[in-house]
Amino acid sequence: MIFLVTGGAGFIGSHLVERLLAEGNRVIGLDNFDNFYDPALKRRNLTRALQNPKFRLVEGDLRDEGILEKVFREEKIEIVAHLAARAGVRPSIQNPLLYADVNIRGTLNLLEACKKHGVRRLVFASSSSVYGNNPKIPFAEDDPVDNPISPYAATKKAGELICYTYHHLYGIDVACLRYFTVYGPRQRPEMAIHQFTRLIHQGKKVALFGDGSSRRDYTYIDDAIAGTMGALTKEHGYEIYNIGESQTISLSELIQAIEQRVGKRALVEYLPPQPGDVERTFADIRKASERLGYRPQTKIQEGLDHFVRWYLDESCK
Ligand code: NAD
DSSP states (O other): OEEEEETTTSHHHHHHHHHHHHTTOEEEEEEOOOTTSOHHHHHHHTTTGGGSTTEEEEEOOTTOHHHHHHHHHHSOOOEEEEOOSOOOSHHHHHOHHHHHIIIIIHHHHHHHHHHHTTOOEEEEEEEGGGGOSOSSSSBOTTSOOOOOSSHHHHHHHHHHHHHHHHHHHHOOEEEEEEEOOEESTTOOTTSHHHHHHHHHHTTOEEEEESSSOOEEOOEEHHHHHHHHHHHHTSOOSEEEEEESOSOOEEHHHHHHHHHHHHTSOOEEEEEOOOTTOOSBOOBOOHHHHHHHOOOOOOOHHHHHHHHHHHHHHHHTO
8 A cells, every 4th residue: 555644754744654664555755844843853753764665755845736746646645644734833823824824725735636646545634722622521523613722723623624625526535633632752842741851851941831730631652643543544434533542631740740750840930821722632532432443552651651761862862
């Protein structure tokens, strides 16, 4: 089977590439190595994949029709995992036009190429942020998602909608995965677990927005990949699935757990809550469990053990 993974050099993308290669597939990774965080880290993410002759890296931008045309002409791509995006809630408030351009126009560009070249299935990386401040917990796929509270969330919802249109018009099989804060080795450096670990380890101040009581459902990378593999290998028509752990931890508890593992106290600076941040995320994963066979295995305490060990190893290099 031939897969295209957009954003293949990123955190989730590089793990997915490795998993698809391990199962004997040919994998094309498309990535523009943008400067949202250090592109050298993304190159490092691909070290293992690049040793596999079944992997091809295409350095290019999703918004470039020419590059997509070239890739789809040269490779008989059957299934696409569309992970490339500008991620992050807070920076999307500073730069909404860029987020719309990459996440909406880029997705549309890709869907056009999928239509033209007869792609069978597309799995789209959506986000739990589409739920906004949903009062009902846990969040289920059929809850209303008409009130995104950041441009990033709005672009992810827009992506789900445009994927539906291409499913309806051209019969592309689509699964949208609403990932709930994914963490683990290679996590993006600006995300909370990575950032807190780094700052605590370096003895620097940790900015905590709000009073520490906000809660998140954190998904370990191996579980996110297992859910994604389930989606890539099944028929959907058009479906949306939550990919979370269905367990939450507060920000204060998270910091304590990281302190214990790093062996240092955090120098916490309390700041007002940030606009765009949601109070709580909590995934109802029954649908993914029934349809994708999704069974998250790694609880936060164990996942943090793996993450902090990885971070400390990397910081010695
Ligand atoms: P990431 O930033 O590590 O990966 C995204 C990759 O896409 C990067 O390597 C980047 O260089 C690439 N990219 C960006 N713009 C591109 C463009 N125009 N053309 C080609 N490549 C481009 O982020 P991640 O955490 O691995 O997230 C992967 C996907 O999952 C994203 O769509 C993100 O919105 C979504 N998601 C992630 C999380 C999470 O917790 N990590 C949660 C919800 C949704």
